Amino acid sequence: MNPDPTTAFMPCSPSEPQQHLELESVREVPDSHAWPALDDHPTVYEPVPVVDLAGPDASVTHLARVCESWGAFQVTGHGIRSDLLERLESETRRLFALPMDQKLKAARPSNGISGYGLARISCFFSKLMWSEGFTISGSPLDHALKLWPDADPSRFCDVMQEYSEEMKQVAGRVVRLMLLSMGLTAEEMKRAEEGTRVDQLSAVLQLNSYPPCPDPNRAMGLAAHTDSSLVTLLFQSGTSGLQLLRRQDQHGPARWVTVPPRPGALIVLAGDLLQILTNGRYKSVAHRAVVNRNHHRVSVAYICGPPPHHKLSPVGKPATPAPCLAYRAVSWADYLGLKAELFDKALASIMVTEDSRGDEGICC
Numbered sequence: 445m446n447p448d449p450t451t452a453f454m455p456c457s458p459s460e461p462q463q464h465l466e467l468e469s470v471r472e473v474p475d476s477h478a479w480p481a482l483d484d485h486p487t488v489y490e491p492v493p494v495v496d497l498a499g500p501d502a503s504v505t506h507l508a509r510v511c512e513s514w515g516a517f518q519v520t521g522h523g524i525r526s527d528l529l530e531r532l533e534s535e536t537r538r539l540f541a542l543p544m545d546q547k548l549k550a551a552r553p554s555n556g557i558s559g560y561g562l563a564r565i566s567c568f569f570s571k572l573m574w575s576e577g578f579t580i581s582g583s584p585l586d587h588a589l590k591l592w593p594d595a596d597p598s599r600f601c602d603v604m605q606e607y608s609e610e611m612k613q614v615a616g617r618v619v620r621l622m623l624l625s626m627g628l629t630a631e632e633m634k635r636a637e638e639g640t641r642v643d644q645l646s647a648v649l650q651l652n653s654y655p656p657c658p659d660p661n662r663a664m665g666l667a668a669h670t671d672s673s674l675v676t677l678l679f680q681s682g683t684s685g686l687q688l689l690r691r692q693d694q695h696g697p698a699r700w701v702t703v704p705p706r707p708g709a710l711i712v713l714a715g716d717l718l719q720i721l722t723n724g725r726y727k728s729v730a731h732r733a734v735v736n737r738n739h740h741r742v743s744v745a746y747i748c749g750p751p752p753h754h755k756l757s758p759v760g761k762p763a764t765p766a767p768c769l770a771y772r773a774v775s776w777a778d779y780l781g782l783k784a785e786l787f788d789k790a791l792a793s794i795m796v797t798e799d800s801r802g803d804e805g806i807c808c
């Protein structure tokens with residue numbers, strides 16, 4: 445998350461013309477996509493925790509440890525059928541394989557959420573990323589009609605719809621287990637569940653495509669970031685690329701850990717809203733996607749949170765000593781506004797300090 449000066453943050457200006465390069469046909473990484481330093485931290489091997497939702501691993505003590513030390517894990521036993529994951533991958537590939545001018549017909553409007561485009565965080569960096577994205581918020585139908593005007597839209601829509609519905613159930617179970625693992629009082633649990641129950645969750649589906657890259661050590665698939673969500677459930681195709689940033693701890697300095705593809709598994713990533721809700725105890729995990737020379741990787745992120753205008757406030761004991769509330773209450777919609785403006789400073793901007801406690805009426 446710590447930008448080097450040459451890829452420093454730039455103010456996000458949505459009106460800037462975006463460069464849509466056909467990455468697959470590029471033989472050399474152009475200067476616009478050449479990142480001077482990808483090795484801000486070493487990349488090491490560490491086994492990423494696995495939680496089997498259908499087995500004893502789903503015990504709350506195990507989960508609490510994993511959430512505190514990793515903020516991410518692979519999840520198995522989630523009940524999503526492998527044929528649905530196969531169809532999801534194949535529809536995602538079919539979309540990105542379309543000619544650029546067709547994809548641009550479904551381009552994300554400059555200040556909109558949905559559609560085709562470069563990574564939204566691109567505007568904070570001076571170099572472009574080696575990826576394309578497609579965001580689906582709400583019904584995928586309008587997108588499908590623009591992408592495939594002469595074909596039956598249901599092939600794409602049905603998969604995206606079915607996957608979103610099933611992921612909502614998985615996300616609901618994961619969020620509830622995470623809350624249970626905090627050992628909250630009954631009153632706190634009740635408050636924590638407001639806006640986070642399975643029937644209340646809202647989400648966007650983010651499809652990502654990372655074409656093979658002629659010089660993967662100089663390109664960046666998706667730069668380091670945290671998601672704004674409560675949790676993100678990520679599907680990755682059979683090629684590795686996702687890396688988690690492990691903070692400095694008793695095992696060593698900050699380091700990148702690759703999440704190896706595990707057939708049938710999904711990856712759970714703790715987002716900023718979880719950090720807010722848990723009063724800083726379960727921190728959001730910084731992650732990035734790196735690219736490779738030979739394989740076209742795709743991923744699909746189910747980015748899930750409370751209803752957009754529900755104000756989420758922290759529950760449980762703060763992770764660090766005083767004040768009793770680490771963050772002020774915020775809705776996902778407002779938080780996204782902060783994130784679009786401040787990127788990785790958004791969380792700090794809503795932290796409750798000694799000075800701001802009085803103004804907010806926050807007391808222990």
Ligand SMILES: C=C1C[C@]23C[C@@]1(O)CC[C@H]2[C@@]12CCC[C@@](C)(C(=O)O1)[C@H]2[C@@H]3C(=O)O
Nearest residue numbers: 557564565579648650669671672673747783
């Ligand atoms: C709801 C949202 C979360 C997101 C911004 C968005 O409005 C739609 C896309 C999401 C995404 C996906 C890739 C990484 C990310 C940081 C980004 O730039 O766009 C996330 C955003 C987020 O979680 O803040």
Ligand SMILES: O=C(O)CCC(=O)C(=O)O
Nearest residue numbers: 650652685686733743745
């Ligand atoms: O492709 C990946 O592995 C990461 C995608 C991601 O971080 C996102 O969509 O927010």
Ligand SMILES: [Fe+2]
Nearest residue numbers: 669670671731
């Ligand atoms: Fe992400």
